[in-house]
Amino acid sequence: MGDLLVLWDVDGTLLHAGGVGTDLYNVVFLQLFGRSLEAFAPMAGRTDRAIILQTLELAGVAEPRRHVDPFIAGLTAQAPAVREAVALRGRALPGAAAALEALAEFASGPPPAAPGAPGAPGAFGAPGAPGAFGARSGRIHQSVLTGNIRPVAEVKLSAVGLREPLDLCIGAYGDDHEVRTELVQVARRRAAAVHGSSPDDFGGTSTILIGDTPLDIEAALAAGARAVGVATGPCKAADLLAAGAHAVLPDLTDTRQVLRALLP
Ligand SMILES: [Mg+2]
Numbered sequence: 001m002g003d004l005l006v007l008w009d010v011d012g013t014l015l016h017a018g019g020v021g022t023d024l025y026n027v028v029f030l031q032l033f034g035r036s037l038e039a040f041a042p043m044a045g046r047t048d049r050a051i052i053l054q055t056l057e058l059a060g061v062a063e064p065r066r067h068v069d070p071f072i073a074g075l076t077a078q079a080p081a082v083r084e085a086v087a088l089r090g091r092a093l094p095g096a097a098a099a100l101e102a103l104a105e106f107a108s109g110p111p112p113a114a115p116g117a118p119g120a121p122g123a124f125g126a127p128g129a130p131g132a133f134g135a136r137s138g139r140i141h142q143s144v145l146t147g148n149i150r151p152v153a154e155v156k157l158s159a160v161g162l163r164e165p166l167d168l169c170i171g172a173y174g175d176d177h178e179v180r181t182e183l184v185q186v187a188r189r190r191a192a193a194v195h196g197s198s199p200d201d202f203g204g205t206s207t208i209l210i211g212d213t214p215l216d217i218e219a220a221l222a223a224g225a226r227a228v229g230v231a232t233g234p235c236k237a238a239d240l241l242a243a244g245a246h247a248v249l250p251d252l253t254d255t256r257q258v259l260r261a262l263l264p
Pocket of ligand 1: 045212
């Protein structure tokens with residue numbers, strides 16, 4: 001069996017950042033336009049490119065699309081400055097660290113063992129592995145698929161202690177594309193370039209997304225990926241099921257349950 005690519009959403013799924021997103025937008029908007037923002041576009045489940053564009057429209061900025069890249073440059077410059085605020089006001093969601101660590105045990109294993117060798121270290125179902133997950137023998141690579149631009153995602157994850165188990169080089173971010181579904185292909189390409197043998201690696205349900213909004217679920221399904229919902233953001237479990245999630249968790253506190261949802 002081939003390797004799997006697990007892509008975590010950040011806000012509402014792995015952590016709550018304590019509202020630093022709107023603070024960052026305010027600072028950058030003030031720098032660029034010399035006034036404060038009075039309204040923000042909806043943020044949950046959306047990419048920074050989409051949020052910036054709509055926020056600029058709401059603020060009455062002329063030719064808003066022209067200002068999206070300068071705005072992203074402003075967010076990038078300001079990202080390190082919010083680390084302390086996230087550390088103070090934000091928090092990792094319960095169970096997130098344990099879930100990442102459990103998956104990391106698979107990620108760090110040796111190359112896939114021969115079929116029928118479930119005892120290989122790092123293989124699913126290996127002795128000592130957190131649960132029996134069939135006879136798969138591929139590795140798991142885990143990263144993020146988030147609407148945050150990468151520097152902001154990295155600061156948030158670092159500030160709450162979740163950065164280490166993730167391979168952020170193979171993730172996809174809110175500055176990569178405006179449309180979340182497109183981010184799935186970005187992450188697949190990056191993962192295949194590092195860990196795969198062909199660009200088609202991580203196609204279909206070899207990629208698994210886990211997120212807290214119907215937009216996460218829709219992005220996964222549109223790309224043919226497995227979709228797992230977690231109801232720790234603004235949406236109820238029923239909303240995530242209605243969006244078509246293959247599995248929905250109330251939270252990440254039960255690591256075995258998380259692994260069963262991600263790795264059926
Ligand atoms: Mg989210």
